[in-house]
Amino acid sequence: xxxxxxxxxxxxxxxxxxxxxxxxxxxxxxxxxxxxxxxxxxxxxxxxxxxxxxxxxxxxxxxxxxxxxxxxxxxxxxxxxx
Numbered sequence: 723x724x725x726x727x728x729x730x731x732x733x734x735x736x737x738x739x740x741x742x743x744x745x746x747x748x749x750x751x752x753x754x755x756x757x758x759x760x761x762x763x764x765x766x767x768x769x770x771x772x773x774x775x776x777x778x779x780x781x782x783x784x785x786x787x788x789x790x791x792x793x794x795x796x797x798x799x800x801x802x803x804x
Contacts, residue, residue, distance in 0.1 A: 730778035733741065733799075735787075743792050746785035750796035 735742045739752035746795040790798070 724781040726778045728776075730776040732779045732781045735784055737787060741796070741799075742784075742787055743794070744782070744785065745792070746787040747790050747792040748788075749792045749794060749799045765786045 724732060725734045725741060727735055730757055734744065734749065739754065740748045741750040743749045794802075
């Protein structure tokens with residue numbers, strides 16, 4: 723799956739439960755993909771207005787996905803303004 727910011731900018735790919743950055747390195751993973759047998763139940767979120775839809779960038783061609791993890795942690799990657 724291609725992953726985009728709300729503003730329409732492409733930030734990576736989700737494959738096999740792992741979010742990959744533009745270099746193909748893993749940045750984030752679904753808990754079940756990294757061996758956590760008891761994921762925490764989701765906390766209820768207050769309702770939020772959906773931002774207006776913006777045309778998104780075309781996705782670049784995916785890189786060869788590596789077996790490495792990025793040097794950028796998941797929180798920093800998702801918070802970065804690109």
